[in-house]
Amino acid sequence: MGVESIVICVDNSEWMRNGDFIPTRLHAQQDAVNVVARFKTKENVETSIGLLTFSDTQVRVPLTTDYNKIAKSLQTVEPKGSIKFLTGIRIAHLVLKHRLNRNHRTRIIAFVASPISEDMKEMERLAKRLKKEKIHVDVVSFGEEEENIDKLSHFIETINGTEQKECHLVQARPGPMLSDILINSPIMVGEDGKPIGSGFDFSMDPMAADDPELAMALRVSLEEQRQRQDEETRRVQQESLEQMQTGEGMNQAMETEETETTDASTLPGTAEREEEDVEMQELMQNKEFLQSVLSSLPGVNPEEALQNYRR
Missing domain, CATH: 3.40.50.410 (von Willebrand factor, type A domain)
Incomplete structure (x- = not known):
């Protein structure tokens, strides 16, 4: 060239x-x-x-x-x-x-x-x-x-x-x-x-090949530079973690928890469970239902068990 x-x-x-x-x-x-x-x-x-x-x-x-x-x-x-x-x-x-x-x-x-x-x-x-x-x-x-x-x-x-x-x-x-x-x-x-x-x-x-001492110095310099970058990365990650654990991050977490608690009663699953509880209470007051269940149990006198339940 x-x-x-x-x-x-x-x-x-x-x-x-x-x-x-x-x-x-x-x-x-x-x-x-x-x-x-x-x-x-x-x-x-x-x-x-x-x-x-x-x-x-x-x-x-x-x-x-x-x-x-x-x-x-x-x-x-x-x-x-x-x-x-x-x-x-x-x-x-x-x-x-x-x-x-x-x-x-x-x-x-x-x-x-x-x-x-x-x-x-x-x-x-x-x-x-x-x-x-x-x-x-x-x-x-x-x-x-x-x-x-x-x-x-x-x-x-x-x-x-x-x-x-x-x-x-x-x-x-x-x-x-x-x-x-x-x-x-x-x-x-x-x-x-x-x-x-x-x-x-x-x-x-x-x-x-030209300057072994210079080569060693450059390798050391490069390693130190990489260590500084690693330390900077760890510092940024630590700061992000602290922000999540305190201050704004904690406030957001508490607001989220309160919102979930407030909205829990409106969830479809919650309403269904409440309906099931009402139905169960009505069944437990039904004498014929209780007798049929107790009679299916081996060694149980339905009349005695029902009287004990009523007490």
Whole structure:
């Protein structure tokens, strides 16, 4: 693919807490970005990569050939706010315009898993400008597809035009790992122009070979982050339980119980039982009925038993 200058834009909105990708969209994105950056830098050591976050439109890492800087910075990304797609792409464009090596091909790889609020016309204008300046854009859509599909499809089609197909929209659905989907996508192609598939030498811990200490630090950081999320989940569940046991939850339960008690006498079953009680009392006052029942009992004198009952 030649030497490139690439800005990877990642989604860090609140939507990234969603757990449809295991364990969350944020972690799935982190793994996928690691794989992409690893592949690009191993394919050509002169390729430089930068990192930008969409929510705060912050350039986390300027263009660099040091992959470890990208990996370290990814560990600090936290979900907050909402995605600012157009602003993020414009800033990535500026980063590429000021790249040191003017001979590099330019590319933006955008990860999107949040609803895009910008108007399609605004996105079209930006796409035409990127096309004019030969900025290639790949978009990885892995959430809220129904809301974004039309906008993102039109965005990529506008950049590609009719004469080129070097920009891609990859749609990923929950199930497979996001990184596995990208390995088999046009975003990651080898020298033969075909997706690399499983032929590329990836490690689940992409930094183990280069920097074992860094790899250990990242694993510890990831574990701490997951523990914080688990504690937050338990806290929310505990608060919900306490609300059910006290306050409004108890009031609602008491109101429900009073309503059920008040309405019990109007239930069809209750009326039927009252009618049955009246009929039973009338039968117990019927002498002939009692004699017929008592006479059917072995060893019982109906007259004596009836006299004892009357007493």
